[in-house]
Every structure is written in structure tokens, then in C-alpha cells.
Amino acid sequence: MIKTTSWSRRSFNLVNYTLLILLSALCFLPIVHVLALSLSSKIQVTAGNVLFWPRDFTWASYEYVASQGQFFRSMGITLERVALGTVINLGLTLLCAYPLSKERRDFRFRSAYVWYFVITILFGGGLIPWYLTIKNLELLNSIWALVLPGAVPVFNIILLLNFFRRLPKEMNESARIDGAGDWRILFSIYVPLSMPSLATITLFTVVGHWNSWFDGLLLMNNPDRYPLSSYLQTVITMPDLSKFTDPETARVFNRISDRTTRAAQVFVGMLPILLVYPFLQRYFIHGIVLGSVKE
Amino acid sequence: MFNKKWRQESANHIMLLPGVLFLFLFCYVPMFGIIISFQKYYPTKGFFKSEWVGLENFRYIFELPDFNRVLWNTVFIASAKIILLLIVPIITALLLNEVRNVLFKRSVQTLIYLPYFLSWVILAGILMDVLSLKGIVNQMIEGLGMQSIFFLGNNNWFPWTLIVSDTWKQFGFDTIIYLAALTGINPTLYEAAVIDGASRWKQTLHITLPGMAPIIVLMLTLSLGNVLNAGFDQVFNLYSPPVFESGDIIDTMIYRIGLQDYQFSVSAALGLFKSIISFVLVSVSYAMAYRFANYRIF
Numbered sequence: 001m002i003k004t005t006s007w008s009r010r011s012f013n014l015v016n017y018t019l020l021i022l023l024s025a026l027c028f029l030p031i032v033h034v035l036a037l038s039l040s041s042k043i044q045v046t047a048g049n050v051l052f053w054p055r056d057f058t059w060a061s062y063e064y065v066a067s068q069g070q071f072f073r074s075m076g077i078t079l080e081r082v083a084l085g086t087v088i089n090l091g092l093t094l095l096c097a098y099p100l101s102k103e104r105r106d107f108r109f110r111s112a113y114v115w116y117f118v119i120t121i122l123f124g125g126g127l128i129p130w131y132l133t134i135k136n137l138e139l140l141n142s143i144w145a146l147v148l149p150g151a152v153p154v155f156n157i158i159l160l161l162n163f164f165r166r167l168p169k170e171m172n173e174s175a176r177i178d179g180a181g182d183w184r185i186l187f188s189i190y191v192p193l194s195m196p197s198l199a200t201i202t203l204f205t206v207v208g209h210w211n212s213w214f215d216g217l218l219l220m221n222n223p224d225r226y227p228l229s230s231y232l233q234t235v236i237t238m239p240d241l242s243k244f245t246d247p248e249t250a251r252v253f254n255r256i257s258d259r260t261t262r263a264a265q266v267f268v269g270m271l272p273i274l275l276v277y278p279f280l281q282r283y284f285i286h287g288i289v290l291g292s293v294k295e
Numbered sequence: 296m297f298n299k300k301w302r303q304e305s306a307n308h309i310m311l312l313p314g315v316l317f318l319f320l321f322c323y324v325p326m327f328g329i330i331i332s333f334q335k336y337y338p339t340k341g342f343f344k345s346e347w348v349g350l351e352n353f354r355y356i357f358e359l360p361d362f363n364r365v366l367w368n369t370v371f372i373a374s375a376k377i378i379l380l381l382i383v384p385i386i387t388a389l390l391l392n393e394v395r396n397v398l399f400k401r402s403v404q405t406l407i408y409l410p411y412f413l414s415w416v417i418l419a420g421i422l423m424d425v426l427s428l429k430g431i432v433n434q435m436i437e438g439l440g441m442q443s444i445f446f447l448g449n450n451n452w453f454p455w456t457l458i459v460s461d462t463w464k465q466f467g468f469d470t471i472i473y474l475a476a477l478t479g480i481n482p483t484l485y486e487a488a489v490i491d492g493a494s495r496w497k498q499t500l501h502i503t504l505p506g507m508a509p510i511i512v513l514m515l516t517l518s519l520g521n522v523l524n525a526g527f528d529q530v531f532n533l534y535s536p537p538v539f540e541s542g543d544i545i546d547t548m549i550y551r552i553g554l555q556d557y558q559f560s561v562s563a564a565l566g567l568f569k570s571i572i573s574f575v576l577v578s579v580s581y582a583m584a585y586r587f588a589n590y591r592i593f
Contacts, residue, residue: 009495016390017399023387024406027467030421031409033431037424048434096314099307107307108300116315120322123574126566127546128553129328132338133321149321152314182306211414214528218554229416236420237532259424266420273412278405 031270038062038263045259061264073224074231077143078210081227085147085209089156090202096157098186101164121154134219145219146212146227156201163197164190203280207273232269236262332564352564361543369544372454372525377518379462384469385511389499391470392477404474407467415464419532422460423447447533450541457533457542461526469514473507480506513588520577523569545569 032052037045038061039054049055065071096117104110124130130149139145167190175185191198216230223234332352334345356362387407394400410418425431426446433443446456484502493501527546534542545565553562584590 012393012495016393020387020390020394020399020403024403026463027410028406030425034421034424046429048429051431092314092317095310099310102307107304109304109308113311113315117318120318122577123326124322124570125325125328126563126570127549128559128563128566129325129331130321131554132328132331132559133325137320148317151317151321154318157314182310186310207412211412211416213414213416214531229414232420233416233532236416237423262420263424266417266424269420270413270417274409277409277412 031274034263034266037260038267040260042258042260061260062268064261065264065268070224070226070231071228074226074228077216077225078228080143081146082206082209084143085150086202086205088147088151089153089205090198092152093156093160093201094186094191094198096152097160097164098182098190100157101161117152117154117157120152131218140219141221141225146215147209149215153205156205160194160197160201163194167193203276210272229269232265236265236269329563329567329570331560332567334560336560336563338559348560352561353568355561356565356568361539361548364540365543365545365548368454368541369523369525369546372457372530372542372544373522375454375458376461376526377515377521379458380465380469380518381511381515383462383466384473385507387466387470388473388477388507389503391474392503393495404467404471407470409467410464411468413464415526415528415532418460418464419529422456422533426456448535448537450538453534453538453542457526457529460533461529464529472514473510476507476510477503509588513584513590516580516584516587517590519580519583520573522576523573 029052033050036050036052036054039057039059040050041056041058041060044050044055099107100110100114100117102110125133134140134145134149139148171189172185175189180188211229213227213229213233216225216227217233220226220230223231226234328342330342331345333347333349334342335348335351336342336345391400391403394403427433428443428445432446437443444452446452480502484506485498488498488502523545525544525546527544527550530542530544530547531550534547546569549562549565549569552558552565581590
């Protein structure tokens, strides 16, 4: 009896482990394949000889990507955007989450404010009114167009305010008796206590700004001003040549839409995330659990 | 008394002020901008001098020959994604839950969670290569002696390419949410079941699944709000005119009408149509989540 159970258990384990390995491979191998393509010669790639290891190893595609002046210009704009956007998002998240985490008796207008925030996730004006608003504020083509429209991350505020609400109330009260004001309580007690959640939110914010491409495409009239993701969007997916009236630019964009170069661009675009990912995933998991399980 | 209370609370208002201002500028002002969907809006004339046309723009949309098809594509693609994103992560979480080796478990989690952090620009770049006629997937299909498939250019395959690749990107994230729910199940239940002679399968059926039920209900109700969100980022980066028939969705149509054809009013009207339905769906889903899963967003 015991023997048969353990046999069926063992065969289940075999199937289970195989399935999970396949599933992981499905998520991981396409990336390895693209890396191998980007480091192989065009001839080998066209012949279909490249699987998960480069053939005729060459840096040529990366040299080509780096030879585009726009690549570094866009990288600069992205870095600026990530830095500025993260500071603004994080600052506003803290400033909004603290008062909204209070009980009604400590802050009479809490529910009015909460509704003011929540309505924005339930209903929106839509793409065109949003675009026209930013246009009318004369933000088009400036770095502020990339950071200000999304300055208030309502979901992160909800995440953090739920965390704040679970901190012991006595701490707040005793600090108040000792004469600390709201600002002091927020920055000297709440912030140090919520470091893990803040780390999670920061990481999500940085990744979000790094990945964001549509706003750059829409709000920057001039491709010179594209952040990296928007630039990669135009060169990786079908380049819309009509946008580039200058024939020289059009020719360059045309030439680089070939497989090895595209592979190199894709890989460069995800490299920063791949590099930090192994260290961060602990925090990400923490963050999700924090956001989804609450009483 | 009133003044004292007011002074005590003043810091709260000051803290909230910048957030309130930004939301006003970038969320509430665009809501007022909806009025252009009842106008024949010209940027040169602005909001106040453009001619009012009533529901003209809406009539125009509903009479567009493509409208019904686009609406159907949207609902079909979004619903299929919702269903797959419910089934796949639950099964993955159950399988992972049976793994005893911690290192293996963590490695799998790390790997399946990775695509979630890459943008659709990057993933589209990967898919366009991997799924192309000369790509690695078609090499394998041909290796098995079958006809190669044009996943991104064939109207029969394209919606399923969208559905499956979206599941591929998202399922790791949802799996981790379900796994977290699994760790919350009281281990004494399993011990009791073992004493009663329940097999692993019976334990899964009668302890694990019921233990996950609240979070499953929660995820399902919350996803109902997404029935009109078929995934703009994904479709925009993967589609092309030959597959508009099966892959064009409301969001991409809004984009094309508004920002390629510059019919601002028509596009805004279509956007309003979507916003209103989404508003109803999201409100209902939150109300249901509150009722059935005791979930409150704040």
C-alpha cells in the first residue's frame, strides 16, 4: 500500500517538475534566443542556424545600435524621466497616503478626499481630452509632459495607506502627546517603519517609468525628444516612415529594421530590468502580497 | 472650538494639496474636455467656440461599418484573456504548491514572473521575431512536418496569439498572488486530512481549492471591470492592417481616429462610450468584490 502511493507520488512529481520546467523555459528561453540572435552574424541568423547560443560571435549589432546618436539622446531623456518621475511619484504618494490613512474622527474630510481620488480610477476623460489638456497646458515636447500627468499614482497611494492603517495607533498617539506634529509623525515614524513597502513602490515606479513608451510617442512631437522606450517602439515595431519626412532619417530607420539589430535593440531595452530583477523580485513579491491580502 | 479643530487638521489639507491639484489638472480637466464629443471641435476654435452637434458624433460611430466588429473583437479578446488568466495561474500555483524543493520553487517563480516586468514594446520585439515565418517557432513547426503559421498576419491565428501571449506575460504575477493565498491555509487541516486517509488529490480538492476560493472570487470579480480593456499596448505593438479584421479593438480605434485622422470629436465620443461602460463595469465589480469577498479598496 505504502509502496504504491509513493510510486504514484513519484510519477506525479516527475510530471509536475517537467511541466514547471517547461513553463519556466517558455518564459526564459525566448529572451536567451533574442540574446543569441543579437550576438550572431547576419548570415547565420538568416540561415536559421541560431538557437540559444550565438554563431559567428560578433558585437556588430550593438555597435550599430550605439552608433545611432538618437540612442544616447533617448537614454538621457529616459534617465532624466526616471529620476524626476520617481521623486515626484514617491513624494506625492507619501503626502497623500498619510492623511488618507487617518480615522474619520482625526480628519473629518477624509472620505470626501478619498472619493476625489477614487473617482479618477473609476472614470476618465479618455485619450483625446487628456491629450488636448496637456497640449493646452503647453507641456508638449517638454520632460514635464512625461512626469506630471501621472504624478499622482492613486493605486500606490491606496497600497501605502492600507499599510499605514495597520501600524499600531498607540505610536501615533504617544508621539502626539510628546508634541510631534503630522509632518514629524509622517517622516520620523511612518516613513522608517514602511521602508519595505516604500522600496516595493519605488521599484514598481522606476520600472514603470523605464517601460513607459506611449506618452513619449504621443506627447513629444519631435523624435529627437523621445525617451528610450518610445525610440525603441519606433525602431522595433513597424517604423512609421511617414513620420520622418527627412529622407536620410527614413533610410536609416529602414536599414535597422533587420533581425539582428532588432534583437540587439530589444535586449538593450530590457537589460536594466534583467540586471536588477534577481535582486528585486523578493521585494516585488512582498509588495504584491501587501497589496492583495488585507482584512 | 471650530478654529482649534481646523488648525489641528490643517497639515492634512496642506499635504493633500499638491496631489489634489495634479489630479484636478490631469484627471478632472480632461473629464470636462468630454464636452468636445458633443461638438464639432476644431483646435483653432477651442472648447468654447466650436459648434454644438448634439449626439451627431455618436450616431456617426454606431453607423461605422467597423464598429460592431471592433466591439466584438474587444469583448472576445478581453474575455478570453480573463478566463485564461484565471485558469493558468491557479493550476500553476497548485503545481508549485506540491513542490518540496525550495530552491526549485523559487527559481520557477522568478522565471515565470519575469515577462511581467517587460513592456509590450520589448515583448512585441521578441514575439515579432520568434513568431515570424522564419522564426524559431515556425522552424520547430516545420521540423515536425507541418505547415508554417503566420501568427501575426493571419486573421484566424492573430486573436489567439494576442490571448496566449498576454497570458504568458501576466500569469506569473497572478500565480504569486494565488501562492500567497495558499500559504494562508491552516496546516492542521492537512494533518487532519492525512489522518483521515485523504490522498493528495483529495486534499487539493477539499482543502486547497476551498482555501483559495475567496481570492479566486476576488480576482474574477475585479477582472470583470476589464471586459472592454483588450490591451492597447499589446495590440498596438503587434497588429498591422492585414489583421485589423480580427485584432482591431476599441482603444486602437480611438487612437487611429483621433491621432492619425485627427477627428478629435469622433474619437472623444468613442472614448466616452468606452469610459461610461467601463465605469459601470468597474463599479459593479467593486461592489461585487465587496459583497462576496469583503474586499474594500480603501
